[in-house]
Amino acid sequence: MLKNKVIVVAGGSGLLGRFFVKAISENGGIPILADINICDQATNKKTPKDQITSCHLDITSKESIISVISEVLNSYGRIDAVVNNAYPRNHNYGQALEAVNYEDFCENVSSHLGGYFLVSQQFCKQFKKQGYGNIINMSSIYGSKAPRFGVYEGTSMTTPVEYAAIKAAVENLTRYFAQYYKESGIRVNSLSPGGILAGQPTSFLAAYRKYCASKGMLDPKDLLGAFIFLLSDGSKYMTGQNLIIDDGFTL
Secondary structure, three states, X not given: OOOOOEEEEEOOOOHHHHHHXXXXXXXXXXXXXEEOOOOHHHOOOEOXXXXXXXXXXXXXXXXXXXXXXXXXXXXXXXXXXXXXXXXXXXXXXXXXXXXXXXXXXHHHHHHHHHXXXXXXXXXXXXXXXXXXXXXXXXXXXXXXXXXXXXXXXXXXXXXXXXXXXXXXXXXXXXHHHHHHOOOOOEEEEEXXXXXXXXXXXXXXXXXXXXXXXXXXXXXXXXXXXXXXXXXXXXHOOOOOOEEEEOOOOOO
């Protein structure tokens, strides 16, 4: 479905990013793993044809983003899509609402939401020159609804206030860019996963499961059908949309 499409995955070393990179490759695409921390499996190696497989990317740095764009263009001559999947946060991220200070809130919103803006802005400049391009922004179920705090009772977990604010803004950022570039051959959509399994407490998993249809928390692979669809020509007339994959949690 993605034959020869050159796709940059920002945050490609993360929990979801690694699955995204692999799925792009398995569907015939050419994934570019772009991350501030390159994972061991793809440490700036090049293929026998001297093609980029990974590169360092700091989404909060305009210079870093421009460097990645230039590097990919030098190797492939084009970029078909970019996935905004990076998840920057500072060391105080994830505290209870009452403990969050203003500086930390602003820093986390700036790096995460601001980084998605900066990546989209810079890649769209190249996409406009090409006459086409595709952006997928990773949002969340909590970009569309208020958190269900009850599922966290008895655990140290919560939904950070920064996360909820960021992901809601990501969805409107998606619509803004989609509308702005609607006549430029550029389309912009977002994908909103439900909770992803990552060693959470059993009590939380059981409480979360009560709101779902059949599975509850998802594996990263459960997102791949929708992810590949948004990157493929099968969704070429979709723009400004948000796809929720959550086993019914938000109903």
